[in-house]
Amino acid sequence: MKKKKSxxxxxxxxxxxxxxxxxxxLLIVVQILSGGTFLTGQNISxxxxxxxxxxxxxxxxxxxxxxxxxxxxxxxxxxxxxMTIGLLQxxxxxxxxxxxxxxxAAIGLGCGLLNGLIISRGHVAxxxxxxxxxxxxxxxxxxxxxxxxxxxxxxxxxSDFGKDGAIGPYIILIAVYVLFFIVMKWTRFGRxxxxxxxxxxxxxxxxxxxxxxxxxxxxxxxxxxxxxGALSVAVYASAQPNMQYGKEMDVIAACVxxxxxxxxxxxxxxxxxxxxxxxxxxxxALPLVGLQAxxxxxxxxxxxxxxxxxxxxxxxxxxxxxxxxxxx
Amino acid sequence: MxxxxxxxxxxTPKGGVKxxxxxxxxxxxxxxxxxxxxxxxxxxxxxxxxxxxxxxxxLCEIIMMFAMGYILIIAEIDIxxxxxxxxxxxxxxxxxxxxxxxxxxxxxxxxxGLACGALNGLILTRFRELPAMIVTLATQIIFRxxxxxxxxxxxxxxxxxxxxIMPLANMVGPIPVVFFVVVAAAIIFIFALSRTTFGxxxxxxxxxxxxxxxxxxxxxxxxxxxxxxxxxxxxLCALFYLSTTLGANTTTGQGYEMDVIAMCVxxxxxxxxxxxxxxxxxxxGFTIVCLxxxxxxxxxxxxxxxVIIGILLIVSVxxxxxxxxxxxxxxxxxxx
Numbered sequence: 001m002k003k004k005k006s007x008x009x010x011x012x013x014x015x016x017x018x019x020x021x022x023x024x025x026l027l028i029v030v031q032i033l034s035g036g037t038f039l040t041g042q043n044i045s046x047x048x049x050x051x052x053x054x055x056x057x058x059x060x061x062x063x064x065x066x067x068x069x070x071x072x073x074x075x076x077x078x079x080x081x082x083m084t085i086g087l088l089q090x091x092x093x094x095x096x097x098x099x100x101x102x103x104x105a106a107i108g109l110g111c112g113l114l115n116g117l118i119i120s121r122g123h124v125a126x127x128x129x130x131x132x133x134x135x136x137x138x139x140x141x142x143x144x145x146x147x148x149x150x151x152x153x154x155x156x157x158x159s160d161f162g163k164d165g166a167i168g169p170y171i172i173l174i175a176v177y178v179l180f181f182i183v184m185k186w187t188r189f190g191r192x193x194x195x196x197x198x199x200x201x202x203x204x205x206x207x208x209x210x211x212x213x214x215x216x217x218x219x220x221x222x223x224x225x226x227x228x229g230a231l232s233v234a235v236y237a238s239a240q241p242n243m244q245y246g247k248e249m250d251v252i253a254a255c256v257x258x259x260x261x262x263x264x265x266x267x268x269x270x271x272x273x274x275x276x277x278x279x280x281x282x283x284x285a286l287p288l289v290g291l292q293a294x295x296x297x298x299x300x301x302x303x304x305x306x307x308x309x310x311x312x313x314x315x316x317x318x319x320x321x322x323x324x325x326x327x328x
Numbered sequence: 329m330x331x332x333x334x335x336x337x338x339x340t341p342k343g344g345v346k347x348x349x350x351x352x353x354x355x356x357x358x359x360x361x362x363x364x365x366x367x368x369x370x371x372x373x374x375x376x377x378x379x380x381x382x383x384x385x386x387l388c389e390i391i392m393m394f395a396m397g398y399i400l401i402i403a404e405i406d407i408x409x410x411x412x413x414x415x416x417x418x419x420x421x422x423x424x425x426x427x428x429x430x431x432x433x434x435x436x437x438x439x440x441g442l443a444c445g446a447l448n449g450l451i452l453t454r455f456r457e458l459p460a461m462i463v464t465l466a467t468q469i470i471f472r473x474x475x476x477x478x479x480x481x482x483x484x485x486x487x488x489x490x491x492x493i494m495p496l497a498n499m500v501g502p503i504p505v506v507f508f509v510v511v512a513a514a515i516i517f518i519f520a521l522s523r524t525t526f527g528x529x530x531x532x533x534x535x536x537x538x539x540x541x542x543x544x545x546x547x548x549x550x551x552x553x554x555x556x557x558x559x560x561x562x563x564l565c566a567l568f569y570l571s572t573t574l575g576a577n578t579t580t581g582q583g584y585e586m587d588v589i590a591m592c593v594x595x596x597x598x599x600x601x602x603x604x605x606x607x608x609x610x611x612x613g614f615t616i617v618c619l620x621x622x623x624x625x626x627x628x629x630x631x632x633x634x635v636i637i638g639i640l641l642i643v644s645v646x647x648x649x650x651x652x653x654x655x656x657x658x659x660x661x662x663x664x
Contacts, residue, residue, distance in 0.1 A: 001458070118642060121540055125599045127461075132642035139634030201539045241631070246582065249465055262459050292479060298473025305451075305466040309430070312455050 014161045015259035019274040025283060034288040035320040043284065045170075046159045049162075049235060051280035052169040053078070053228045053244065055273070058258075059180045060221035066197040067217050068264025069126035072227040073115060073133035073250065075244040080137040082229030086150030086239025089158055104230035105223050111137060115288055116215035134248075141241040150239040162234030174318015176224070181269045193217060193270060197263035253304050254279045259311070304309050334465035352596045352648075356611040363615050367622030377502050379527070381623050384497065384504045386617040388568040389587055390610075391510060394517035395558035396588045397609050399460075401521075402533045403601025404555060408448060408464040409562045409588065411471035413581030416440040416566035418475045421485045427639070430492050438563040444471055445559015457547070460555075467586075476578050484577035487570060494603050496571035507570045511562075518606045534601030590637055591616055594644045616640075 030038045040212045048055070057074050064071045081104040088103070111133065118129045152159065161168040184190035195203040196213045204210045233239045258275020260267030282303060286296050367374040399406050420437040428436070437512050444467070451463050479485055487493060521527035531542040533547055541547045562664055565584075570576065589599075595612035596603030616637060623633050 111427055118646065122646045123653060124642070124645045128599055128645050129642060131590065131593075132638040132645075134586070135590070135634040135638030135641065137638075139631050139636075139638060142631030143635065223648075249469070252462075252465060256462055262462050291377075292481075293484075294476045295473075297469050298477055301466050301469030301471075301473050305470065307449075307464070308458060308462055308466060309455060312457050315457070 016268065016274060017271050019258065019271065019278065023274060023278055023281070026285075029287040029288060030281070032320065033213055033290075034285070036116070037201040038285060038288055044077070046164075047277075047280050047284050048173065049164070049169050050284075052162075052173055053232055054237065054250050054254055054279070055173055055276045056176060056227075056231065056248070057221075057224050057248075058210040058254045058272050058276045059176060059269065061251050061255050062180075062184075062258075062260055062267055062269065063193055063217045064221050065252075065260045066264060066267055067214055068200075069217070070252070070262070071115065071130045071221050072127065072219065072248045072252075073111070073130040073137060074221065074228075075246070076137035076233060077108050077111045077222060077247045078229040079141040079241055079243050079245075080111070080144075081226040082141045082233045082239050082243060083150075084239055085158075085230055086155060086233050087144060088150075090150045090154040095157050097158055099228045101227065102120070105226045108222040108224070108226015108229065109219055112219040112225070113215070115222065116148065116218030119218060119326050120211040120214035138241070138245075144295050145239075145241045149241070152232070152237040154232070155233055155237060155239065159234050159237035162231060163237065166167035169235060172227070176274060177269065181194075184269050189216070190290050194265060201277070208237060249252070250279065253300075257304065257307050259323050262283065330575045337459045338528070352609065353608045354607055354657060356595065356615065359596060360611055360615045360618070363619045363622065366626075371622060371625040372627075373621055374625055378625070379404050379618060380502050380507065381499075382503060382566065382624070383617060384506045386593060386620055387504070387510050388565045388572070389505045389584055390591070390617070391506075391513055391565045391568065392555045392561045392584070393588045393591050393609055393613050394513055394606055395561040397517070397553050397555070397592045397595075397604070398521070398530055398598055399558055400589070400592050400599055401601060401604065402551065402598045403537070403599070404452075404460040404551065404554070405599065406448065406460060406464045406555060407585045407589075407629075408468040408471060409558060410584035410586075411468040411475070411583040412441050412444045412559055412562040413566045413584055414576065414578070415444060415478075415582050416563040417495040417570050417576035418478055418485065420566060420570050421487050422478070424492050424570075425485070425488050427489065428492075430495060433570075434567055437567040438560055441563020442560040443493035445556040445562070446552075448559065449555030450571065452555060453552045461484045470661045472521065472578070475576075475580075479576075479578060484575060490574055493567075493571045493574070496568060502631050506571075509564075509568070514606070514610050521606055526624070530635045531602050534603070536602075552582045559655055587616075587637075595636075596644070596648075604660075620622060 027039065048131075057078075060074070061071065084107055085100045085104050088100065094100060094103075113132055114286055118124050119126050122129075160166060165270070184193070192203070192208050192213050195206070195208055196210050200210050201300075232243055236243070254276040255267065255272055256262065256275070257278055258267070258271035258273070260272060261277070279300070282300065283296060286299060287293065362449030367379075367408070392413075396406065402447075419440045422432050423436040447461075448464055448467055451467070452458065476483070483486045491634045494554055496505055499506070519532065529540070529550060531546050532543065533550060537547050566576075566581070569580070573580075591597060591613040592604070592609045594616070595606075597605065597606075597609055609651055619636065620633055
């Protein structure tokens with residue numbers, strides 16, 4: 001009796017553990033259905049390479065969602081920074097991979113700072129501010145591109161960084177995830193983000209500069225979106241103004257599957273990683289188990305909905321169990 | 329009783345909020361006139377007739393805008409409407425191609441939209457813990473996914489019996505039919521919002537839904553009605569979309585949800601709920617439509633419009649926010 005309870009507690013108590021179990025079950029099913037062709041080194045590395053952008057930006061989105069905000073301008077920032085460095089190469093102004101990454105991140109930082117200031121100092125609702133930013137940066141990406149795009153030839157040197165088989169995207173992913181894991185768990189700044197998200201008034205009263213934390217959170221998101229812009233150019237070996245259009249919803253969905261609450265204060269780096277991985281594996285596995293590409297979005301959407309609804313149901317069950325325990 | 333509560337709502341914030349809203353709509357009218365002048369300056373063919381002729385393409389978004397205004401006033405959001413338009417237009421197209429008469433095509437469009445909206449509403453009222461943002465995000469992907477599956481590998485369908493749907497694309501004199509639909513919708517929605525119990529309840533829910541529930545307002549039923557309503561209007565939007573484009577594809581309606589929310593916010597409706605009205609949104613909607621037509625006629629990089637809408641959007645929310653914080657500071661000073 002006692003043992004059963006503790007097992008149940010482990011399963012429902014930690015979001016990460018249940019996600020890992022679901023992931024393992026999913027992998028086994030896919031492995032069997034695909035006749036053992038799914039879990040190969042090549043497939044796994046492709047999963048990470050093709051979803052590096054989502055995984056990278058999901059970390060920034062985690063911080064933003066933790067404060068109870070949302071940022072839907074990320075793919076526009078991505079397009080603007082990616083287009084900028086694409087054009088820098090197209091017109092032979094700059095070809096240094098490292099400098100191009102720095103420029104992309106700096107553009108992202110600027111965009112994020114603007115979002116952060118408008119939201120924290122101007123007291124504008126995050127969805128509205130970032131919606132405006134979404135229009136502005138996407139529009140500017142079109143305007144600077146002047147209806148042209150940077151082709152694979154233009155960015156040939158730069159795309160060596162992210163081409164199939166290069167280790168660039170993996171290094172960035174690992175470095176950023178380790179950094180965020182440490183920052184969110186063990187530094188003062190990371191804990192302040194949680195404090196602001198759980199209860200902004202209490203955080204303010206206890207001496208935390210709430211507006212400052214908010215601004216920094218959107219700046220982090222901006223830097224990651226800017227870097228994702230450079231990474232996108234490297235991985236897909238081209239830059240168009242319409243790149244990754246609408247993909248911000250994928251990033252938010254990855255976070256939500258990973259257990260990040262949209263009302264703030266709840267969510268972890270590990271959960272975000274698992275959520276993004278889950279999303280990526282499903283996308284990769286569907287064609288392998290015989291479902292055509294046109295079914296992908298429908299199934300992705302249903303999975304998100306089911307995960308979100310299950311989350312509510314388990315939360316309700318947990319609350320009820322807690323109440324019962326208290327009555328005894 | 330409604331009269332009494334209406335009076336109390338008006339009486340308290342008369343100094344600040346009401347004057348601001350008043351000024352806001354005045355400002356919008358000025359911006360609207362400025363856009364018209366700008367349009368006639370940059371393009372020779374920019375006149376009432378040509379603008380009205382090009383309008384149907386853009387007007388179908390405004391049909392949805394009123395319902396989105398309701399949704400925002402009760403402090404909710406619906407980002408699935410673009411996908412609902414896509415699905416409804418797809419279904420309408422197939423109905424038309426099967427040789428159905430116009431009335432059936434219309435019913436299919438509106439019915440599909442209503443069903444999608446009702447599904448949103450059902451989930452949101454059964455699972456009240458969930459924010460509308462995440463639910464409509466998921467259903468957005470699902471609705472578009474259903475459309476993708478229906479459309480098959482080609483990803484698009486065209487309306488073959490164009491004659492069926494042509495009556496909707498007709499002109500009455502210089503005025504397109506859809507213009508009358510927008511005007512009728514505007515009158516109904518504005519009247520219902522400001523003069524009926526239902527409308528005033530929306531404000532009550534948006535200001536404080538817990539208090540509204542304790543005051544006996546059926547909050548969940550009204551939430552459901554609103555989500556079903558916006559689905560229905562999205563279906564109507566899809567019908568008129570079909571009449572102008574004569575076809576649907578997987579990207580149909582992409583970004584409509586953001587355009588419509590932008591029009592509402594630019595028109596002075598706060599996404600935090602309980603504030604704003606549809607008159608402002610109507611002027612804002614027509615301002616954006618006329619601006620688009622002006623830039624389109626001049627062949628100015630049409631994406632520049634995105635930058636302009638974005639800036640308008642941010643500035644239009646920054647101004648009230650800043651003036652509110654300034655007046656709060658002043659009040660604090662006088663108290664001290």
